Amino acid sequence: SSELTQDPAVSVALGQTVRITCQGDSLRSYYASWYQQKPGQAPVLVIYGKNNRPSGIPDRFSGSSSGNTASLTITGAQAEDEADYYCNSRDSSGNPLFGGGTKLTVL
């Protein structure tokens, strides 16, 4: 099977830039998608594909990928960006696989 590894927690000062990473072998073959989850709410898709944002997602969110690592970057983090972030790709069977999640704190 495969794994997607994320840092459990990351912090960023208000208005600064933060990168959240996701590592896994499957990322050499598949793009990651990224989800934001606030307490008590369902996840929300924020980035997918090479670097695509669904309608309504601010352009301070961007994605990138290199080798076995996918990254979600928030440029100019806002207080409302404080949330858990999950990456998603595929396992060795081609089924969806989530990273363990990163708790983002905006200071």
Place this chain on the structure above:
Amino acid sequence: QVQLVQSGAEVKKPGSSVKVSCKASGGTFSSYTISWVRQAPGQGLEWMGRIIPILGIANYAQKFQGRVTITADKSTSTAYMELSSLRSEDTAVYYCAREFGLLFDYWGQGTLVTVSS
């Protein structure tokens, strides 16, 4: 705009089963892929399985094989996830989500299933 509305919270005894529904509106239900994802308290997201209603084909994560059954009723645009032989570790919020290629673009609101004696 696709909307997924799930059934309400459930409290179940260990060893019993639970069936959660997910009613879709907007778009063409039969052409969707509906996945089920669960989240235990304070934990991350875990994919359980999916169904393609137009084909009636479901596949499951190895961890849940034999214990989960995902079905769909095209006439009511509703997907179902049934989990059997419940244990305390199955206490979680269960989400349905539309799987579109490599992403999940619409999510239900979640259904809390509590397993307790």
